[in-house]
Structures are given as structure tokens and as C-alpha cells.
Amino acid sequence: MKIFLLILVLLSLQANAREYKFMSYNIKALPGIASGGKDFQFQYIGEELARLRENGEQPDIIFFQEAFKYKAIRLINENAGYKNTFTGPYRFGIKLLGSGLVILSDLELEFVMNIAFPTFLCAGWDCFSAKGYQIVKIKGTNTYLVNTHLNASNSSMGSCINRKSIRSRLSQVKLIGKYIKNNLPADAKIIFAGDFNIKPKNRDEYSVMEEHLGLVNSSFDCLRTAGCELGEDDSEDELVTDTVDMILYSENAGIKLNRIEEIFESPIPGTETLPSDHDGYLIHFESDSIE
Numbered sequence: 057m058k059i060f061l062l063i064l065v066l067l068s069l070q071a072n073a074r075e076y077k078f079m080s081y082n083i084k085a086l087p088g089i090a091s092g093g094k095d096f097q098f099q100y101i102g103e104e105l106a107r108l109r110e111n112g113e114q115p116d117i118i119f120f121q122e123a124f125k126y127k128a129i130r131l132i133n134e135n136a137g138y139k140n141t142f143t144g145p146y147r148f149g150i151k152l153l154g155s156g157l158v159i160l161s162d163l164e165l166e167f168v169m170n171i172a173f174p175t176f177l178c179a180g181w182d183c184f185s186a187k188g189y190q191i192v193k194i195k196g197t198n199t200y201l202v203n204t205h206l207n208a209s210n211s212s213m214g215s216c217i218n219r220k221s222i223r224s225r226l227s228q229v230k231l232i233g234k235y236i237k238n239n240l241p242a243d244a245k246i247i248f249a250g251d252f253n254i255k256p257k258n259r260d261e262y263s264v265m266e267e268h269l270g271l272v273n274s275s276f277d278c279l280r281t282a283g284c285e286l287g288e289d290d291s292e293d294e295l296v297t298d299t300v301d302m303i304l305y306s307e308n309a310g311i312k313l314n315r316i317e318e319i320f321e322s323p324i325p326g327t328e329t330l331p332s333d334h335d336g337y338l339i340h341f342e343s344d345s346i347e
Contacts, residue, residue, distance in 0.1 A: 073312070073344040079115040080249035080301050081320070082205070082334035085128035087153065097331050098128040100324045102135030104331075109137060115338060119249035119303075120158040121205040124185070129158050140165050144190035144203065145172035153185040157203050163347070164195040171235065173228050179220035182207045189232055189250075191240075199309065199346040200240055204232060204250035225253055226264045233268030245309040245346055246271065250302070251334070257297040271304035274339050278316045287317025294318065301337040310345035 083101065086092025108114040118138070123129055126143075133141065142165060144157025155172065159165070172188035189204035206228050209221035229252070236246065248271055254261045256273070275296045278284040286295060295316060305311050318335035 073342040074347070075314070075340065075342050076117075076346070077113070077115040077338060077340050078117045078119070078247065078249065078303060079319070079336050079338040080119045080121070080203075080251070080303050081336040082121040082251045082301060082332060083123055083128060083132075084332045084334065085123045085125040085156070087124055092122070093125065093128060093332070094329075095127070095131060097324065097329065098125075098131040099135070101320065101331050102132040104320065105132065105136035114162070116162050117201065118160045119201075119203040120156075120160070121203070121251040122156045123158040124153050124156045129160075133160060136160065138162060142167060142190060142192050143170075145170045145186045145188040147186050151175070151184065151186040155186050155188050155190070156205060157188070157190050159190065159192060159201065159203055161192075165192045165201070166195045168193050168200065169239075173224075173231065177207075177224050177227055177231075179207055179224045180209065180217045182221070182224070187228075189235075194347060197245075197347055198241060198243060199245040199247065202232070202236070202246060202248040202250075204228075204248075204252070206250070206253045208253050222261065226261060229254075229265050230268045233270070236269075243308065244306070246304075246306040247309060247311075247346070248304040249337075251300055252302055253300050255298055255300055269304060271306055272311075274303045274305065274311075274313060274316055274341075275299070277311075278313045281313050284313045285315045287315070287319075289321065290316075290318050295337075299337065301334055303337060303339050308345075310343045312342045313339060314342060315340040 084092045138160035140161040142159045144155035146154045168191040170190050172186040187205055192201050206225035207221050209218040256262045316339050319338050320331045320336045323330055
């Protein structure tokens with residue numbers, strides 16, 4: 057009798073679980089002076105999202121980074137058709153640009169908080185933008201969605217600026233972890249996406265993320281979840297060690313991963329131009345507890 061009841065409970069949980077698709081995507085919609093992103097690239101992203109919607113395969117939620125051009129989001133969403141748009145922190149003081157953070161959603165969301173990193177906590181070109189993080193909540197639930205873009209670095213900045221960049225983004229991720237711990241409910245279900253500019257293979261930096269966020273990395277989780285698949289052209293190295301684009305979540309979010317993949321990997325048809333210098337990072341999962 058007990059076994060029969062257990063089977064009924066398990067079947068009931070399966071029946072209530074719904075499949076979701078969440079995507080994190082750095083679209084490189086930089087201002088003109090930075091030569092980042094053209095209108096036809098954003099139109100293509102929107103058209104592809106519209107095609108996915110026609111097939112019932114669109115992401116339920118998209119976390120964008122580097123969406124500094126508001127026109128880019130308009131061009132994308134004219135075709136993509138998401139009902140809800142939330143933007144991150146705005147420019148202030150010496151910050152000439154906003155945060156570049158935008159969330160598009162088919163689910164009904166509630167604004168919680170936009171927070172820009174302190175003015176001094178930056179290095180290189182990032183000091184001209186109001187990078188930070190945004191938090192929204194799925195309406196009527198205890199599920200919080202966080203989107204961020206941590207300080208970037210590249211070889212052209214020089215070793216001194218790059219060292220400061222590393223210190224800045226580690227301090228930034230500590231600040232986010234502290235805010236979540238001190239301000240969100242202790243039982244909050246958290247899904248956290250972004251361009252972290254930290255590769256998991258860089259263990260010194262990544263261990264700071266692990267320590268201060270305490271969240272599950274979807275790439276790692278997929279590899280240990282029976283039945284979870286990688287995209288056809290994706291490798292473990294791409295998704296587990298080399299990517300800076302990630303989706304993390306708290307253990308109590310009740311997420312069972314089915315698939316993780318990178319999309320928008322190929323040039324726009326008829327051109328040699330990629331939609332962005334990043335791929336979209338897409339997770340497919342089931343949950344009966346985030347809504």
C-alpha cells in the first residue's frame with residue numbers, strides 16, 4: 057500500500073511539472089563609438105525568436121546583457137513578441153551608459169530592485185557604464201530572477217587594468233551574494249543569469265562565485281543529471297569550462313534539467329556576420345515549484 061501511494065505521489069509531481077526555457081544572451085548592443093552591433097543583427101535575433109515562437113519553442117524568459125542601445129531591444133521585440141520588459145540600472149553621475157541589462161518575459165513579473173555597482177568598483181571601459189544587477193520576481197511566487205554583467209577585461213587594457221578588473225568583478229559578485237542573503241527571503245527560489253566574465257576553469261575566480269552565491273551551475277548540473285542532453289554542436293568544454301555566460305539557481309527551485317545548449321552560433325544567412333560575439337545560453341528544464 058505504501059509503495060502504491062508513493063507511486064501516486066511521484067506521478068502527481070510529474071503531472072504538475074511544467075517545462076520551461078530560459079536564455080541568457082549578451083547581444084553586444086554597444087553605442088556607435090564602440091562599433092558593437094548593427095540593426096540587421098538585432099532584427100535577425102528577433103526574427104529567429106519569432107520563428108521559435110511559431111513552433112512553440114521560444115524561451116519563456118530571456119536575460120540580455122550589453123543591451124545599451126534601447127533601439128536594439130525594440131528591434132528584437134517587434135518580432136519576438138514578449139509581453140513584459142524590465143530594464144536594469146540607468147546611467148548616473150559619470151556613468152555615460154546604463155547597465156545594458158534587460159529581461160524579456162512571457163511570464164508575468166514584478167519589479168524588485170535595480171542596483172548599480174559603486175562608482176569606484178570598476179576598471180577600464182566599464183567605468184563609463186552603470187553595470188550592476190537587476191532583480192525581478194515571478195508574480196505571485198517566491199521565485200526571484202537575477203540578471204548581471206560583471207566587469208570585463210581584455211588584453212588591450214594592459215596588465216594593470218586587467219588585474220583591477222579581476223578585483224572589481226570579484227568584489228561585485230560578493231556584493232550580489234551579500235544583497236541576496238540579507239534582503240531576499242531565506243526560502244527564496246533564485247534563478248541567476250548573466251555574463252559573469254569568469255570562466256569555470258579559472259578556479260581562483262570561480263571559487264569566489266561558488267562561495268558567495270552558493271548556487272547550482274546548470275552546466276555542471278546537466279552533466280550529473282540522467283537524461284540531460286547537450287546541444288548537437290556543443291561540447292562539455294564549451295559549456296562547462298570555457299563559457300562566461302551561465303544560468304545558476306538555488307537548490308530549492310526544484311529544477312530538473314533536460315537540455316542545455318548554445319544558440320545563435322551561426323552567421324546570419326547570406327552574410328559572414330554572427331548575431332553577436334557571444335552565443336545564447338539556453339536551458340530547458342522542468343519544475344513544479346517556480347510558479
